[in-house]
Amino acid sequence: MSVGRGHQVLSLTRPSSPTNSVSLTFNSVEGATPGSVLGSVRLQGGGDPPRRQLTYTVVGGSDPDGTFAVDRHTGDVYLARPLDYERRARHTLQIEVDDPDPDPPGGGGGGGRTLVRLDVDVADANDHSPEFPEDPVTVVVSEGAAAGSSLFTFQAWDGDGGGGPNGELSYSVLRQWPDVPGLLVLDPVTGVLSLGRAPLDREATASLILVVGATDAAPDPAQRRRGSVTARLFVTDENDNAPAFSSPAAVSVMEDQPVGFVALYVVARDADQGENGRVSYSIESGNAGGAFSLDPDTGSLSIFKPLDREEEETFNLTVVAKDHGTPRQQRTSSQLLCVHVIDVNDEAPRFGEVRYEAEIPENRPPGFSVLAVSAVDLDQGTNGHVTYGRISGEGFNIDPVTGVVTTAKALDRETQEYYTLTVYAKDGGLPPNVAKATVKIRVTDENDNAPVFGRLYYSIEVPENAEPSDLFTLRATDQDTGERGEINYKLTAGDASSDFRLDRRSGTLSTSRPLDRERKARYSLTVVAQDQGRPSPLSATVTVEVSVLDVNDHAPRFQSASYTADVSEDVPVGSFVLEVKAGDLDTGANGQVVYFLSGGSRGVFIVDQTTGRVITAAPLDREKTGAYNFDVHAADSSPSHPLNASAHVTVYIQDVNDNAPFFVQDPLVINVSAAAGTSHRVLATMRAEDKDFGANGSVFYRFASAVRGFSINSLTGDIQATERLQALTQSQRTLVVEAVDQGSPSQSSLGVVVVYVREQSYRGIRFPRNARDVSVQENAVKGTAIIQTQAQYPDGSRMGITYSLFSGNKMQFFGINPTSGEIWVQNSEVLDFEETPRLRLVVKAETAASSSYMAVNLIVQDVNDNLPRFQLQNYVAYIREAQGYDFPIIQVFANDPDQGQNGQVSYSLRSSSMSSLFKIDPVTGSVSTAAIMDREIWTHTKLVVVATDRGSPRLAGSATLTVIIVDLNDNSPTIPLPREVRVAEDTLVGTVITQVTGNDVDSGPALSYTLLLAADCQGAFGIRRYGGGVSLTAPLDYEERSWFTLTVRTSDSRHQSEANLTVLVEDVNDNAPLFTQDLYQVTVSEHHPAGSSVVTVTATDRDSADNGKVIYRVMSSTRDIFYIDANNGTLFISQKAEFDVENPSILVVIEARDLGTPSLSSFATVQVQVSDTNDNAPVFHQSEYRASVPEDGPPGSTILTLEAVDADLSRDNCAFDFAIASGNTGNAFQIESSVRFLEGRGFQTVGNLILAEGLDFEAVASYNLSVVVSDRGVPQRSSSVPVLIGVLDANDNPPTLSRSEYSVVLSEGTAAGAEILHLSATDPDSAPNGEVQYSISSGDETGLFQVDRWTGALRLQKSLDRERRSVHVVVVQASDSQGHYALAPVTVEVKDVNDNLPYFPLKLLSASVRENQPQNALVTVLHAIDQDRGVFGQLRYYMLDDPKEQAFLVNQTSGEVRTRTTFDYEKVNSFQFLAVALDTGNYSATVTVQVYVTGEDEYDPAFTSSEFSFLVPEGARKGQSIGQVQALDEDEGVDGVVLYSLADSSQPYFEVNKTTGVIALKMDSYGRHSGRAKREVRTMTLDVVAHSPLERSRVATTHVAVDVTHTAFGLASNMNVLLISVIAVSLGTIVILVVVAVALFFVKLRRRKKEHRPYCLPPPTATVLHKLEESKLAGNEMIYHQALPGYGPVQDGGGVAGGPYARGGSLDPSHSSGRGSAEAEAADDDEIRMINEYPRVSSVSSSMQERISARGPDSGIQQDADQLSDISGEPSMDASQWYNKAKKLGSLTSTLLAGQGPVYRDEGGGYPGVGRGLNISHPKDYAFPEDGKPPVDGSLTAIVASDEELRGSYNWDYLLNWCPQFQPLANVFTEIARLKDETAPPNPRRPFPHKAKAEPRIDPPPLITSVAHPGAKTVPPKPAVGRSFPHLASLRRSPLSSDGSISSAAMSPSFSPSLSPLAARSPAVTPFNVSQGPSASMISATEHHLEHSEEAEIRI
Secondary structure, three states: OEEEEOOOEEEOOOOOOEEEEEEEEEEEEOOOOOOOEEEEOOOOOOOOOOOOOOEEEEEEEOOOOOOEEEOOOOOEEEEOOOOOOOOOOEEEEEEEEEOOOOOOOOOOOOOOEEEEEEEEEEEOOOOOOOEOOOOOEEEEEEOOOOOOOEEEEOOOEOOOOOOOHHHOEEEEEEEEEOOOOOOEEEOOOOOEEEEOOOOOOOOOOOEEEEEEEEEEOOOOHHHOOEEEEEEEEEEEOOOOOOOEEOOOOEEEEEOOOOOOOEEEEOOEEOOOOHHHOOEEEEEEEOOHHHOEEEOOOOOEEEEOOOOOOOOOOEEEEEEEEEEOOOOOOOOEEEEEEEEEEEOOOOOOOEEOOOEEEEEEEOOOOOOOEEEEOOEEOOOOHHHHOOEEEEEEOOOEEEOOOOOEEEEOOOOOOOOOOEEEEEEEEEOOOOOOOEEEEEEEEEEEOOOOOOOEEOOOEEEEEEEOOOOOOEEEEOOEEOOOOHHHHOEEEEEEEOOOOOOEEEOOOOOEEEEOOOOOOOOOOEEEEEEEEEEOOOOOOOEEEEEEEEEEEOOOOOOOEEOOOEEEEEEEOOOOOOOEEEEOOEEOOOOHHHHOEEEEEOHHHOOOEEEOOOOOEEEEOOOOOOOOOOEEEEEEEEEEOOOOOOOEEEEEEEEEEEOOOOOOOEEOOOOEEEEEOHHHHHOOOEEEEOOEEOOOOHHHHOEEEEEOOOOOOEEEOOOOOEEEEOOOHHHOOOOOOEEEEEEEEOOOOOOEEEEEEEEEEOOOOOOOOEOOOOEEEEEEEOOOOOOOEEEEOOOEOOOOOOOOOEEEEEEOOOOOOEEEOOOOOEEEEOOHHHOOOOOOOEEEEEEEEEOOOOEEEEEEEEEEEOOOOOOOEEOOOEEEEEEEOOOOOOOEEEEOOEEOOOOHHHHOEEEEEOOOOOHHHEEEOOOOOEEEEOOOOOOOOOOEEEEEEEEEEOOOOOOEEEEEEEEEEEOOOOOOOEOOOOOEEEEEOOOOOOOEEEEOOOEOOOOOOOOEEEEEOOHHHOOOEEEOOOOOEEEEOOOOOOOOOOEEEEEEEEEOOOOEEEEEEEEEEEOOOOOOOEEOOOEEEEEEEOOOOOOOEEEEOOEEOOOOHHHHOEEEEEEEEOOOOEEEOOOOOEEEEOOOOOOOOOOOEEEEEEEEEEOOOOOOEEEEEEEEEEEOOOOOOOEEOOOOEEEEEEOOOOOOOEEEEEOEEOOOOOHHHHOEEEEEEEOOHHHOEEEEEEEEEEOOOEEEEEEEEEEOOOOOOOOOOEEEEEEEEEEOOOOOOEEEEEEEEEEEOOOOOOOEEOOOOEEEEEEOOOOOOOEEEEOOEEOOOOOOOOOOEEEEEEOOOOOOEEEOOOOOEEEEOOOOOOOOOOEEEEEEEEEOOOOOEEEEEEEEEEEOOOOOOOEOOOOEEEEEEEOOOOOOOEEEEOOOEOOOOHHHHOOEEEEOOOHHHHOEEEOOOOOEEEEOOOOOOOOOOEEEEEEEEEOOOOOEEEEEEEEEEEOOOOOOOEEOOOEEEEEOOOOOOOOOEEEEOOEEOOOOHHHHEEEEEEOOOOOOOEEEOOOOOEEEEOOOOOOOOOOOOOOOOOEEEEEEEEEOOOOOOOEEEEEEEEEOOOOOOOOOOOHHHHHHHHHHHHHHHHHHHHHHHHHHHHHHHHHHHHOOOOOOOOOOOOOHHHHHHHOOOOOOOOOOOOOOOOOOOOOOOOOOOOOOOOOOOOOOOOOOOOOOOOOOHHHHHHHHHHHHHOOOOOOOOHHHHHHOOOOOOOOOOOOOOOOHHHOOOOOOOOHHHHHHHHOOOOOOOOOHHHOOOOOOHHHOOOOOOOOOOOOOOOOOOOOOOOOOOOOOOOOHHHHHHHHHHHHOOOOHHHHHHHOOOOOOHHHHHHHHHOOOOOOOOOOOOOOOOOOOOOOOOEOOOOOOOOOOOOOEOOOOOOOOOOOOOHHHOOOOOOOOOOOOOOOOOOOOOOOOOOOHHHOOOOOOOOOOOOOOOOOOOOOOOOOOOHHHHHHOOOOO
16 A cells, blocks of 8 residues: 655635645455455544544545445445456545544644545456367368468467466467377467478378367466367368379270270279369370270270271270369379280181272183182181182182182183173181172273264254354264274364364364354365274274355444545535445345444434435534534344444534624723823723634734824734823724734624723713613514614713714614614524524714714524424434333434523424334433334334424424344244154164254244253264254163153254154163172071072063063082072072081072073072071079178279180170179179180180279178179070178278267256266277277366266266356267267356355445436445356345435346435435345345435636736745735535646746645746836736646636736847747747648548548638538537636537536626627726737737738727728627527537547538637537526637647737837727726626617728627728738638638627627627628628638638
């Protein structure tokens, strides 16, 4: 125990009484017994008499559960509850020691209170054992884990905490099985189990069991506690083992084994598990031809394709075994498996060729060697020995050993050319195999026959120009064969130009090129046929006459490609122009030529169709068309294919001088200045044009008469002045120019040039215009008036003017009235629109003194006076017949020179007999067909085409159209009805058998004929292409075909028609009978009965009638046991056949003969094979087989070999297969057949019984198999044998507990040694493998339990105590002899027995409660102790007597004692009652509860004076008192004790006594500086704070003004040093603010990201309140404050702390509230003093104020930066409106310096102030505090305080003295402040009015205080012109404004002359919702969002 003395305090109520503060510390162990005394807080001062009665009361601390109790009279501290270090290591109590004796004997130290702070430190005891969260645990680790890798972390929990040794654990392995050294490593500190250096191998160790222990580190090893856990570590498989083969590497198989036969079961085992150990098989290589198939799952190697030893005797298979691990870890193994194929006699001898061919010349002697046949047998040994023989074929022999074939007689080719023999080859097998071959022998011929033609003369016709084609086939025959019978054809004469080609092989005559009749019309060809015999070939000759037919293949040809002619343009119509000539080489109509012209002639020329003479058909005019270019066409008269040619004709029109020159402009009037004519400048150019050509169109110019002063260029017409123009009269300046061409005779025209001089006024006559356009109709009648032209003088008079036509009327076609100037038509011939659409008349007006000219342009209007004229008078059009409707033929075109409708032409056809066949488009002139044209009906027609215009009257022109119908090959040729032709099959080749003729009504071309032959008769017949003669081109064979249908096709090159010609072939006997096959093979069983048929042979004769009738007979037989039916060829057996292994076949030769004359015959051989019968079953060598197999035997091992034998001889009947018929449970076994060589029996098949799957003794202990052997005969025979297999047991099963976990409930009174549970485990293995042993693995560190090793009985070894531990978990292990194990947790729940009585540790329980606590306040917690657990440890609490009318209530369950009412310390201060604790067993305990009521700090301390003034005398020393402050507190107890302290404890000059309030010096004073004036009084202000000793005490502050005039306090030795210091501090402050702003900016960003939704940002307003009303703050974003005296901390619930305030204190509601009240002049004095002493207080540095000093008019206040002049306020809402709104709202106060983060305006918080004093109200939550005090946050006092905190405390008095000296404002403000506020309310405590009447606006004069009288409206400030500070936008704002302006929120809407709004205690934010109006920066009606904060300005 330690006791510390505190300093002395004074009591408010008893200021002279001493008060002590004591600190104590107790140390206790958490195992201390409840009820024991921990210590005493009894104060044992020396000299204290024993009669002093002190009281001890717990008034606070951190003991909500009532763990401790203090004896009220003795001060002993009792332990009421058990201590738990883990729950709380330190407890704190505040104990009030009260001494009721105010004047104890002996004096001193009595009559006071002592506040004892007691700390109880709890020392940890090792009362918790380490516990693992789970037991047992399962750890899974891959066997591929790397050494050192972490496998599992064992984490035990020890309830002993605090970081002491009791909670420090170390881990160790208690037991491990199997114990593999170095396999696992356990870190003793971290509990990390890691893999050691020894590698894991699941195949060796699949699982491990570990028992891990955890031990704490208690200092005393005997007190250390332990815990254990059982871990099962399972090793998961990694694919680290490759499959290993166990099956043999070689196997033999008979080559005749069927497909699907299993030759071997390939077995490979993989020690891995699951997919890693599942093996698939495949053949990688060596499987030639895919002969074998390997099942990927079972490994069965079976025959997939038939084996053939002769092809492949040995297969070296590379077998791959692949496991199914992951692709990256997949492992494979391979084995070279050798498969030997055993030979059987399955190969028959094989000839080298299936068909042999040989040739032998005829007439060779017998014995002549023809050829040698050879056969080989691929079998081995006797199976491959071959002998030969002949089966059929007469006339030849064969050697049985060599196979040489020789002749038996001389051969004659003319009698028989081919011989066919059948020979055989037989091997030496049993039975033997036989093969046959066919030998075809050809007898070659000699050349003894010449070729022969069927006729000696042939005549054919060929059209010219036909493409090269076959014309005719010449065919000669030769009976010889080979080269001697091969005929070649050739042309020997008649074709000198090689126009024909004769195929030398086929004899086909064809043209080699198109023939040209015009070159040669007839040919006579000589053809020779010659064989190829040696040495002298034979030949024959024939003549062929060829006639060439004409085709229209020549077009007419002009003598010249172009023609030229010259014609004068004035020749008459019909004049000869030129003659054209064209010739045609064709004959007949193909050579007749007609002529016609193309459209280019324009109808001006026509041509004679017969002679080709071209003449004119219309007048010519070179000026319109100087030359004509057109084509003249010549066409022949071919009816079907007319050809034409064209020549180009050019007709040049020779010019005649028939046009006079024509002036372009006439008259030409020009105005020039007088100076223009002085320099020989060109005044004008008179240009004329002449349409004629050459000299006729060449124009020269001259004056018509001699003129003065001008010259003209004869070539260009340029006119120049040769004299001054002023010197010439106007008549002299009127020039007549004549244009003359050079024709003969020449023609001329006159033109006028009039020159006016600008400087001279012209007084003569003039036409009003120089030219005029007039329209006149074409062909107007004589006398038609055209126009009247009049000239006049400048004055408008027209007297004396004569008119005449000056030019343009050479032919006198017009007349003019000389007086009136009227012009009329004299002759209408000139008025021709088509010739001259425009005319020009020049009218001359003249008087005696002057003349004038005007041009009249006559525009001729068209009339319909021209007929439409066709381009050609005769049109010729060709059209092919059969054209359909609307087929265009030709387009005619007629031209009408008239205009408009007069020139629009429509076309029609003049009606005639043929006009209805055609139609013409009336618009386009396109002529088309109206019917289908058919040349066979008519060949041509003539039509009259009419063109009619649309004028009035309508005029028409016509032309002829000759339509020639060109023959179209639109008719098919026809052939007369077909007929039959009979031809004997021996008719000579080349004979013409018939003639075909076709008809065609078309004009051409010539018909051609072709034969369409079926594929089987190609080349048998031919036809003359243009003649139609059908001839025989190949020999006929009735037996091949008895009739032919020839399709004869005739074609005219476009159409074709067909007709069928039937050729009937007549038979002759030229064929011998022919068997269906040369060798018949038939099989007869060895027991075939006699008289039954064997086979039926068939021979056919292709001849007809008797020539084709066949009979049969047996010629020979190797066994005479057969006969045949002569008519149907059925062969019968006459006796029973026996099977002979050496000669199993019989050969029988049969003849077939026809009945022809002479008769012909042939032979066939029947091979009868006698077959074996399957009449024996295979038999096993033993009647029973037995074997034993261990259950862990590897699959693939051979268990038994079974043998069998079959008495049958044939291969199929004696071959057999093995199979398991029954008893193979789970397919554990397989049987495979293998080949073994048995002595005397050769290779035989045996059956190997193989273990296929792993065995399980526990599932099946034995197998009774039935194995069957079956042969392959038909019907199949088989036998069976029993096979008994016994399975030997192996230890392969772990024990299995009956349950996975056990649970048992025991009473804590169970006796030791009692059996609590019987565990049972079974092991399916047989003894001794199945014997199970039991043990406890983990969880029983205290040895409470014991399990019987063999029986599994779990017994209790020690007694249980539920109070110590209620649940025990032990892990029981069951294992067999091999270490297989099973684990199960056993949970033992200890059932409680009510063996403990409840008791209260203390008989008297003291508690205290503060006064004024609300109902249901917690007083204390009753806690009785019952060592029982569970239901018997559950206590209920009751209060036996309730004092003071039920002052308390007790919770029966928790024991909480709570108040029923609110207590008042001053009324009653203690209670006492009796409480009882009752358990479930009705045991009880009682306790007396003493409750003391303690006082509460309800009142603020109140200083005796609001201000104190003290003087520091000159020369005062350190420690000297300069004055004393005193404050009173109306609270009782320790809350009423008053202590004093300075608000700024860092100031270096003064200190205050904590208990007395005496202010003394902390340092010696010094003399003043000599330079200061005497009138300068310096004062310093101290803030003294009064409070109680408690932490959360109420405080009061007073101002102490200390006159330091006689000291050097606050003065520096150098003014510059001070200035630099001030500036440095200011700059440092700004830097700090910037840094803080940047940091807050990033904080803001982070907070904005966390917002669920963005806040709606209000527009900036003039006040913080208004802004906050529009924003939104979450409830958890409150900012608390402790800024001002009298305002306590915020209570729970978030409201403003409305705690009691000091009655009569400075913050009493009667004081100034900042709403215009004029009360409390003392407060006003404080305001004025504050203004004087802190004239430059602001939220930002004074340097910023100076930078904006130019903003407004001077206010007259020194250093106020003129900002106050612009400040005024305008209320936006009256008080009643605000109050009604405020009733619905709450308030929220906050400060930035209370430890909370800032609230920024874009987070909904507006601009909080820099200092503490800004009140931030929740939007729409404004209301008055409950205590009625206005919110004073943000007052000037707060601003000053916060500014001082940020910048430090300065000597402002010194700064004021340093500034330029003015009269101090303090005097002025003091006088003004003394004025009474006439608007002050009479009752200072009355509440705010609910309504306020709106006052009319009064515009006040400027006030230096910026405070207007009530009702005054805002004075609009001048616009801001100051500088902005955007970089300060993110800093914390001044509380003066919410938007950066200087509208201060401190301005009250209730104005008065009082300066109270500037007082230290005036609120910065009024409780009214006011809008401050426009700021000093701007007046704006628009709303600005806060997002524009970067543009905001800070204006101070």
